[in-house]
Amino acid sequence: MAQARGHWSGSYGFILAAIGSAVGLGNIWRFSFVAGQNGGAAFVLVYLGCVLAVGIPVMLAEFLIGRHTQRNVVGSFQALRPGSAWALAGWLPAAASFVVLSYYAVVGGWVLHYIVLSLTNSFAGQSAETISGLFTDLTTSGLSQLGWHAVFMLATVVVVVRGVAGGLERGNKIMMPLLFVMLCGLLVYAVQTDGARAGIAFLLSPRWDQLTARSVLEAMGQAFFSLSIAGGIMVTYGSYMRKETDLVRPAFYIAGGDTLVALLSGLMIFPLVFTFQLEPTAGPGLIFQTLPTAFAQLPAGQLLALVFFVLLSFAALSSAISVLEAVVAYGIDEQGWSRSRATWGIGGVIFLCGIPSDLSAGFFGLADRIVTNYMLPTGGLLIAIFTGWVLSQTVRRQEFMAGGMSQRLYSGWLFLIRYVAPIAIATILAQSLHLF
Numbered sequence: 001m002a003q004a005r006g007h008w009s010g011s012y013g014f015i016l017a018a019i020g021s022a023v024g025l026g027n028i029w030r031f032s033f034v035a036g037q038n039g040g041a042a043f044v045l046v047y048l049g050c051v052l053a054v055g056i057p058v059m060l061a062e063f064l065i066g067r068h069t070q071r072n073v074v075g076s077f078q079a080l081r082p083g084s085a086w087a088l089a090g091w092l093p094a095a096a097s098f099v100v101l102s103y104y105a106v107v108g109g110w111v112l113h114y115i116v117l118s119l120t121n122s123f124a125g126q127s128a129e130t131i132s133g134l135f136t137d138l139t140t141s142g143l144s145q146l147g148w149h150a151v152f153m154l155a156t157v158v159v160v161v162r163g164v165a166g167g168l169e170r171g172n173k174i175m176m177p178l179l180f181v182m183l184c185g186l187l188v189y190a191v192q193t194d195g196a197r198a199g200i201a202f203l204l205s206p207r208w209d210q211l212t213a214r215s216v217l218e219a220m221g222q223a224f225f226s227l228s229i230a231g232g233i234m235v236t237y238g239s240y241m242r243k244e245t246d247l248v249r250p251a252f253y254i255a256g257g258d259t260l261v262a263l264l265s266g267l268m269i270f271p272l273v274f275t276f277q278l279e280p281t282a283g284p285g286l287i288f289q290t291l292p293t294a295f296a297q298l299p300a301g302q303l304l305a306l307v308f309f310v311l312l313s314f315a316a317l318s319s320a321i322s323v324l325e326a327v328v329a330y331g332i333d334e335q336g337w338s339r340s341r342a343t344w345g346i347g348g349v350i351f352l353c354g355i356p357s358d359l360s361a362g363f364f365g366l367a368d369r370i371v372t373n374y375m376l377p378t379g380g381l382l383i384a385i386f387t388g389w390v391l392s393q394t395v396r397r398q399e400f401m402a403g404g405m406s407q408r409l410y411s412g413w414l415f416l417i418r419y420v421a422p423i424a425i426a427t428i429l430a431q432s433l434h435l436f
Contacts, residue, residue, distance in 0.1 A: 006164035007240050013169035014245075015253050018237055020172040020318030021228040022258040023179070025107060028315060029286045031222060032203060032266030036280055038215035041206035044263070046216055050223035051259065054424045056251050057416040058229045058380055061387035063247045064399045066238025072329035073232030076239070080391065089382035093232035096375040097326045100231065102354035103367045104323065105156065108316040109148030110288060111309055113138055118306040123296040131296060135288040145358040150351065156320040157347040160328055161340055164240050168321055175314040182311045183261065187268040189304065195274030202280060203266045221428050225372065226258055228319070230380035232326040239329070246403025261315075272298075287312065324350070373432035381425045388418035 008014035035043045069076040077090035117123065123131055138144055159171045190196065228234060241247075272294045273280045279290060295305040324347060331342030357364040387396065400410050430436060 007242055008169060009165050011245065011250060013165070013173060014237065014241065015250050015257075016176045017168050017172040017322070018228075018234070018250065018254045019257040019261075020176050021233050021237070021322030022226060022254055022319075023176075023261045023315050024104075024228075024319035025111075025287070025312065025316055026226060027258065027262040028265045028312060029269070031226065031262035032269060033280060033286065034218055034222060035266065036202045036270070037210075038218055039207045039209075039211040040202065041204045042208050042211045043215055043219060044204070045206075046211065047219040047223055048259070050220045050424070051227070051255050053416055054220060054421045055223040055227045055229065056255050057413055057421050058224070058384055058425075059227055059234050059251050059254070060247055060400070060413060061383055061417055062229060062234035063238035063241065063251065064396065065383075065387065065391075066235040067241045067243065067245070067247070068395055068399050070239050072239065072333045073235040073326065074330050075333045076235055077386070078334075086382075086386060086390065089379065089386055090232070092375060092379040092382065093230055093235070094327060094330055096371050096379060097231045097233065097323045098350060098353075099367055099371050099375070101156075101320060101323045101327070101350050103357040103364050104316070104320060105153045105351070105354055106145060106149050106357045106364065108152035108156075108313070108320055109145060109150075110135075110138060111312045111316050112152055113144070113148045114288065114292070114309045115306065115313060117292075118295075118302060118309050121302045123292045123305060124302060126296055128293045131292045132285075132289045134292075135285070139361065142359040146355065149354060149358055152316070152320070153347060153351045153354075155317060156324050157343055159317070159321045160324050160347070161343040163339060168325060171321060172318055175318050179311055179314045179318075180261070182307050183264050183268060186304065186308060186311070187264055190268045190271040193271050193275040193298075195276070196271040198274040199270030199272070199280075200267060202270050202274065203263075217428065217431055220424050221431075224380060224425065224428060225376065226262070227255060228322065230376045230383060231323065232379075233322045236326045236329045237322070244402060246405070247400065248403070248405055248409065374429070377425055377429040377432060381422060381429060384417055384421040384425060388414065388422070 008017070031047075035047070065076050065080070066073075069079045071079055073093050074087070074090040077086050080086070117134065122134065159167045161167065162170070191200070224230070238247075269286070269291065270280060273286070273290060276294050276297060278294060280286075291308065292305060295301040295308070298304060324343070327346050327350070328339070328342045331337045331346055332339055335342070337345070357367060396414075397410060400413065401407075
């Protein structure tokens, strides 16, 4: 079974694939504007602390479970605690990934549409109102959204159906370096604009007076969701690891790469926003309405827009293929399906389940709230508790120590996964439930 499922060809491919999973559209816009709203560099420091205390420990727990069982997230918990209620800890992340991809592919379709708008130079000479209207026209046209949604989902399926090394690994070996090169190229251009100083200060100046208890919760939530944990992805990716692979170093590389992309994105975006005195806290509209307005006024704006939206498409696709893989692995492991049958069949069902998000913004928002506010935090909490308190001490220690890790490092991780991570995730969940 392990041979049929495949393995990563090496640590480099695995790390790039995992970074590709973690790097998504949220890195490009959400991290930056949340940091800017909550104290700039002060928020960034708190966020890094949350990554170390919560994000990396839970990621390591998922890697550990997946590598030990060599199965998908559902099969992993069934193998570790057969016939028990802990199966929920596997089913919940798998269900979350299924729902996430159903509406995330809709957003991926928006990005593809904007690549075409960039190619046809549709932003040049247009007013801010007209450019904003292009996004409104897209999101109110169910047929147009459906078409681009289908194209994006097809691209996702085509990558995943090629397997671990030939699809996920090879795709990310191409997309992640190109994404980084394009991001750096746009950054070099952006820091030479008139608003560079103000934009960089907005993101990186420490404003401790703006850092509140709510800001700390925002940092914890961002660290938790940004690293693709609690969706079964890292359990699945861990199951493709070879037994002798070190778990700890890749986790730090993945967290570092994900954070670096988020920071570079902010340093690229905000100089453009401040150059034209646009709204820096526009959320998703920052990508599809605010920035195209800036591109329309810049020299070589068409090329800049094209590079930016191709970059976004890589971020969206690299995340989407990891989410689909987490669900496809269930069909391969537990149902005995071939990779082709599992990928096309499950991908098709996810596409059909995403059609309501094409037709209704309210349904789109509801699906997003259910997953991000309830399903993912609950799944992450169960994984932390299971790994810290239920999983066999022998299994936990042996898997963590593989690769030559020290006892001191293991003890530190065990303290974090037993106490710090569950308390932090429970706090995020309580906030989502409006308990305080």
